[in-house]
Amino acid sequence: MENRIERHNMHSKNLLKPDQPSVDSQLENGCYARLCKQLAEATRLIRHMRGEDLQGLTVEELRQLEKILESGCCRVRQRKSEQIMEEISNLQKRGVQLMEENTRLRHQMTELSRMGKQAVVDLENPFNEDGLSSESVVTLTPGENDDTSVTSLKLG
The missing domain is CATH 1.20.5 (Single alpha-helices involved in coiled-coils or other helix-helix interfaces)
Structure with missing residues (x-):
């Protein structure tokens, strides 16, 4: 029982000492160092791929x-x-x-x-399938044949 109490007291004294890092902080420092090393290596590789720092x-x-x-x-x-x-x-x-x-x-x-009539194309719905305005008036003047007819187109 005394051994247990001594270990408990030692452990609690060790927790209060700031000069000894805890196991968690040692692990974090190790991870940090490893990540810093990986970052430096990746940065070096990127610089090489860009054509920089090729001398060495x-x-x-x-x-x-x-x-x-x-x-x-x-x-x-x-x-x-x-x-x-x-x-x-x-x-x-x-x-x-x-x-x-x-x-x-x-x-x-x-x-x-x-x-041979005047046509009004969908004035109530001025947008066609593509979302563009289709408000237009087509006026046809019938001639003797289709090639001679006058066609005008007004886009709104």
């Missing part, structure tokens, strides 16, 4: 750095190509949509010219 590198280290940079460039080029192909595909789809819209509008124009 050996030929083999420069070759390894060159391989890393080449593989990175290949990945960048591949991603760039993918994005360009996606953009081309989207533009082609948009082109097809515009051609279909153009065909539809031509068909409407020929129908209106056959009727």
Whole structure:
């Protein structure tokens, strides 16, 4: 029992001494030191990849750095190509949509010219599917044939 009391008293005295760091603070200091070292290494690697601080590198280290940079460039080029192909595909789809819209509008124009009347296109709802204003008035003056008719278009 006395041994236990002595150990307890020693332990409580050790807790009060500021000159001896606790186990937790030692672990934190170790983690901090390790993280500082990792940060310094990562910073050094980034500087090397940017082409800075290359003086101290050996030929083999420069070759390894060159391989890393080449593989990175290949990945960048591949991603760039993918994005360009996606953009081309989207533009082609948009082109097809515009051609279909153009065909539809031509068909409407020929129908209106056959009727020989003034047409007012959806004045109550001035926005079409794309969110653009479609408030317009098309006036057709019928001629002898479709090529000679006068067409005016007023966009609002």
